[in-house]
Ligand SMILES: *[C@@H]1O[C@H](CO)[C@@H](O)[C@H](O)[C@H]1NC(C)=O
Ligand SMILES: *[C@@H]1O[C@H](CO)[C@@H](O)[C@H](O)[C@H]1NC(C)=O
Ligand SMILES: *[C@@H]1O[C@H](CO)[C@@H](O)[C@H](O)[C@H]1NC(C)=O
Ligand SMILES: *[C@@H]1O[C@H](CO)[C@@H](O)[C@H](O)[C@H]1NC(C)=O
């Protein structure tokens with residue numbers, strides 16, 4: 001009886017969480033305040049939103065202790081020599097962050113997560129199951145949303161569709177913008193009409209729209225579960241037009257506290273006039289507020305906002321916290337959330353001028369105009385009616401977009417921080433370690449070179465390291481490269497004098513996992529332009545990323561052999577702060593591991609020397625070859641694009657839209 005009653009409740013809640021269409025609706029406002037403040041760590045009162053706190057408390061108290069205990073006792077991943085119960089008493093607290101970089105980053109993130117998924121009989125450890133938080137940005141946000149809304153389905157079957165309970169997986173063989181191929185004009189036309197129809201409904205309901213809405217609808221066909229191989233071009237199927245990001249709350253694994261709390265990261269800009277110089281590698285200044293989308297809230301812990309709106313009321317226009325109109329529901333469409341985190345179109349507007357491109361851009365602007373956007377819509381960014389209008393943070397800082405009607409939300413990586421670390425550095429989240437998966441295309445060979453970490457270090461400096469802290473890292477990308485840190489995982493910030501998160505001087509250990517060549521077991525460096533993958537490419541990419549995540553830092557004399565100590569070293573790192581809080585000394589086994597993987601400024605010279613020596617001895621790259629712009633991006637690629645991953649990627653996607661529109 002009890003059980004069936006619970007099921008009825010869950011089913012009713014689920015029905016309410018699925019909107020009838022893509023268009024948000026207007027509802028009466030609740031009497032409670034709509035804006036929640038997150039406090040100020042410099043005054044010692046930064047807090048989590050209450051719903052998140054409750055979720056995390058339940059997970060930390062009732063789910064994670066047993067899992068940590070099992071992990072520590074699991075000799076297959078090596079023995080730390082610590083007493084499991086002492087370490088668990090220290091409450092280890094792990095986060096995972098997945099970078100942007102288009103489908104390459106989605107797949108690199110997915111392959112890495114599969115290695116961290118305890119169900120994949122991996123030796124890297126069940127870090128996915130142990131993580132308190134899972135953050136994603138742009139391409140990484142697609143992975144995170146897909147994992148969460150598909151109820152934590154095992155990663156490999158989630159992506160490939162190998163599990164018969166789902167049909168088709170991510171279907172990356174269908175190009176995101178031209179799914180029936182360049183010759184299949186009529187199917188592409190129907191497909192595009194379906195996207196347009198949904199977005200038109202949102203505009204007709206009076207909500208500002210942009211190209212991000214079309215983009216988000218396209219992403220939903222792949223990363224959410226409502227589109228199958230059979231119904232892909234069907235105009236009758238809903239294709240997740242009403243699936244909300246907040247629906248994550250109703251999945252079984254979320255309800256039972258099994259899921260790492262998922263977070264998507266974005267940046268924002270004030271308006272079109274806020275532009276950086278043409279030669280900058282980023283588009284949005286680090287000073288601008290980064291926003292996060294989570295199952296309960298939309299907002300930011302950053303000093304310039306320190307506030308949130310409950311996710312179900314996202315889209316509500318507020319002035320100093322007061323509604324200026326009726327409230328809004330269903331604005332938190334899951335596809336739109338993924339599109340927002342990957343809303344990179346403004347990069348082109350800011351970074352590129354040229355006759356060919358101008359006409360492309362004007363075609364696209366016309367395509368958005370054809371959808372009858374309400375006045376004030378901004379075509380090339382994600383449009384959020386500003387819930388933080390005339391808002392004053394209580395941190396002493398001011399919110400730069402407080403004077404705007406529309407909050408202009410942009411791709412999470414546009415300020416150069418392509419790995420979503422900021423949300424995980426919030427002091428209130430108290431993370432001990434962050435596994436940072438960097439699939440950025442920083443180098444000419446489409447690998448990462450530390451650009452994102454350098455940007456995050458600069459961002460943290462903006463507030464004098466008082467608002468949050470970040471460990472010492474090399475000063476710039478050249479130092480990352482010279483010290484060999486782009487070729488293997490490295491731990492930053494191992495040693496700290498007080499591991500209590502309440503102590504200001506504390507920060508998490510960053511476990512940096514850059515996509516790299518070296519002895520890479522297969523291609524993981526496909527172009528950001530590539531908007532479709534053959535099934536065989538998808539599988540070999542997943543396998544390569546999976547192996548790479550289990551490889552660690554091989555002995556230079558046997559560069560293709562995984563480091564056998566790596567699983568143990570990972571374990572030592574993720575529990576090290578909890579060990580310290582528990583007052584336990586490092587064991588020799590863990591100290592040896594940390595000596596191998598931890599970076600500090602003192603060893604920089606030594607690493608340069610070692611890297612130079614090894615340089616004469618580098619193995620032939622096993623990977624590579626991952627070139628290939630997809631057909632739909634051909635037009636954009638033919639343009640003379642400026643350097644800079646985000647600008648090029650934006651142009652590629654816009655080129656694809658131009659062919660469709
Ligand atoms: C934090 O403390 C400051 C200063 O006392 C106060 O103005 C602010 O309201 C507090 N914020 C929260 C969320 O408690
Ligand atoms: C793991 O190894 C430790 C030390 O070698 C041993 O004490 C313990 O019993 C082993 N645990 C299991 C489950 O085999
Ligand atoms: C698709 O995802 C939703 C939301 O998590 C879930 O309720 C539904 O059961 C899933 N459908 C399938 C076919 O897996
Ligand atoms: C298929 O999906 C179900 C539900 O998520 C899961 O329990 C099962 O382990 C999956 N099977 C495989 C082979 O991944």
Ligand SMILES: *[C@@H]1O[C@H](CO)[C@@H](O)[C@H](O)[C@H]1NC(C)=O
Nearest residue numbers: 275276277278350351352353
């Ligand atoms: C970028 O370069 C173009 C052409 O050289 C110029 O018109 C534009 O003003 C520049 N933008 C910025 C922000 O400097």
Ligand SMILES: *[C@@H]1O[C@H](CO)[C@@H](O)[C@H](O)[C@H]1NC(C)=O
Nearest residue numbers: 042462463464465466467504
């Ligand atoms: C940061 O903290 C230091 C030391 O507590 C203090 O001297 C400084 O004024 C603070 N800076 C800001 C911007 O709050």
Ligand SMILES: *[C@@H]1O[C@H](CO)[C@@H](O)[C@H](O)[C@H]1NC(C)=O
Nearest residue numbers: 281442443449451477478481
């Ligand atoms: C690192 O990547 C950035 C692009 O993000 C590039 O400008 C820079 O030249 C690269 N530096 C090195 C040393 O690879």
Ligand SMILES: *[C@@H]1O[C@H](CO)[C@@H](O)[C@H](O)[C@H]1NC(C)=O
Nearest residue numbers: 496497498500502503504505
């Ligand atoms: C924080 O840690 C530092 C370094 O160990 C210590 O000097 C300081 O007293 C600690 N502060 C608090 C508030 O615990």
Ligand SMILES: *[C@@H]1O[C@H](CO)[C@@H](O)[C@H](O)[C@H]1NC(C)=O
Nearest residue numbers: 114120154156157542543546
């Ligand atoms: C685990 O990952 C590997 C590598 O991608 C894959 O081949 C295998 O099928 C996965 N196994 C399961 C059970 O998901």
Ligand SMILES: *[C@@H]1O[C@H](CO)[C@@H](O)[C@H](O)[C@H]1NC(C)=O
Nearest residue numbers: 494495591595598599600602
């Ligand atoms: C951290 O501390 C240990 C023990 O004091 C020391 O051996 C090690 O060199 C330090 N490591 C770093 C990276 O500073």
Ligand SMILES: *[C@@H]1O[C@H](CO)[C@@H](O)[C@H](O)[C@H]1NC(C)=O
Nearest residue numbers: 603604605606607608609610
């Ligand atoms: C690095 O190599 C140089 C030249 O061989 C040598 O002088 C220096 O002592 C080495 N530094 C370290 C830290 O090993």
Ligand SMILES: *[C@@H]1O[C@H](CO)[C@@H](O)[C@H](O)[C@H]1NC(C)=O
Nearest residue numbers: 445446517525621624626627
């Ligand atoms: C991938 O890396 C290989 C070398 O490791 C390189 O030859 C190839 O051009 C790279 N592919 C892309 C798309 O950058």
